[in-house]
Amino acid sequence: MEVVSTKAELRRRLDEARAAGRRVGLVPTMGALHDGHLSLVRAARAECDVVALTIFVNPLQFAAGEDLDAYPRPLERDLDLAEQAGATIAFTPTVEEMYPRPAATTVHVAGLTASMEGAARPTHFDGVTTVVAKLFTIAGPCRAYFGEKDFQQLAVVRRMAADLDQPVTVVGCPIVREPDGLAMSSRNVYLTAEERSVATVLNRALHAGAALVEAGERDPGTVAERMAAVIGDEPRARLDYAEVVDPDTLERPARLEPGSTVRLLVAAGLGTPRLLDNLAVLVP
Ligand code: AMP
Numbered sequence: 001m002e003v004v005s006t007k008a009e010l011r012r013r014l015d016e017a018r019a020a021g022r023r024v025g026l027v028p029t030m031g032a033l034h035d036g037h038l039s040l041v042r043a044a045r046a047e048c049d050v051v052a053l054t055i056f057v058n059p060l061q062f063a064a065g066e067d068l069d070a071y072p073r074p075l076e077r078d079l080d081l082a083e084q085a086g087a088t089i090a091f092t093p094t095v096e097e098m099y100p101r102p103a104a105t106t107v108h109v110a111g112l113t114a115s116m117e118g119a120a121r122p123t124h125f126d127g128v129t130t131v132v133a134k135l136f137t138i139a140g141p142c143r144a145y146f147g148e149k150d151f152q153q154l155a156v157v158r159r160m161a162a163d164l165d166q167p168v169t170v171v172g173c174p175i176v177r178e179p180d181g182l183a184m185s186s187r188n189v190y191l192t193a194e195e196r197s198v199a200t201v202l203n204r205a206l207h208a209g210a211a212l213v214e215a216g217e218r219d220p221g222t223v224a225e226r227m228a229a230v231i232g233d234e235p236r237a238r239l240d241y242a243e244v245v246d247p248d249t250l251e252r253p254a255r256l257e258p259g260s261t262v263r264l265l266v267a268a269g270l271g272t273p274r275l276l277d278n279l280a281v282l283v284p
Contacts, residue, residue: 001083003090007098007138010091014052014139022049024142026168027087028135031055032072032186036176038085040145043173045086048143053087054135059095060103061127067272072189098134107133109156109163112250116265117152120240120274128153129160141167149175149183151263151278155250175278177203187273194236195271201237202266202277205230209244209264210281218256218283220244223264231268238269247280256283 004010014024025044029037037053044051055078062068075092082090106126112118113125136144144161146154158170176184181203182196191199205227212223227242246253247263256262265278 001087001090003092005092011138013089017050024048025051026139026142026144027053028132029055030057031078032074033078033081034184036147036149036184038081039176040147040173041085041087044145051087052089052091053082054091056093056098058127058131060130061124063121063123072186106130107160109160112156112159116241116243125156132157136166136168143169143171145171145173148172151265152250183277190272192271198234198236199270199275201231201234202268202275205266206264206277206279210279213256213281213283220252220256227266236270240267242266258283
């Protein structure tokens, strides 16, 4: 695996790879890699000859008072894990390399960013789409791998790539979980042992919602209330939202139509971090 830290160098390597007929995969991350990130690298490696993993803690997507400075940055460990998982290039730019001067241009995806994470973190998605648009421009034509863990982000990035005719195929990959169901996240390290033991409440809420749908409930509001109630029963969790949405529009349907697939999403604060989880449910 080659480690490159300039935009010019990454672009040159990927241009050369494409010129040699190689398929290019891109895996954008903020580092502090875990099996969720590595599953993206493996998925990329299965479909591409060259896999560029990017590690960049993007200041633009953190609001004042969020954990930008505290965000874990175990770079040497990340590089070892990335190489073992099959990455062939690691791109590790500095903030100055990515933003040599304050960006006057930002990318905003309207609509899809208004609810859920966008409501909780109003500047977050513009930071994400701006940096991902830059990475897509630097990397050039490729397949780019994103986790369903951040389901709204995946929908937003997909929409951006389509609206801007970016030469990138956005690929969504399933959530990787701990054995007890907790979705893996770099921020899980912030949990105390006690918080960690109750963090499965998000996943339990999703399954309680899914069980209602499978039992015949067709009102999405009732399903959302059930998920909120499960999280509300855990005194240490601070519910942020519990939603039932169409996976493409991210809007709550008026009614759950048999044969359709909906996405259940929850977010809650637990101690320091906010935790997210989601689940696809086929309406019987
Ligand atoms: P992050 O480093 O948190 O920005 O995440 C980088 C990428 O890894 C994003 O596309 C995330 O959705 C994805 N990701 C994070 N956690 C998981 C997980 N548990 N399972 C699958 N993908 C994940």
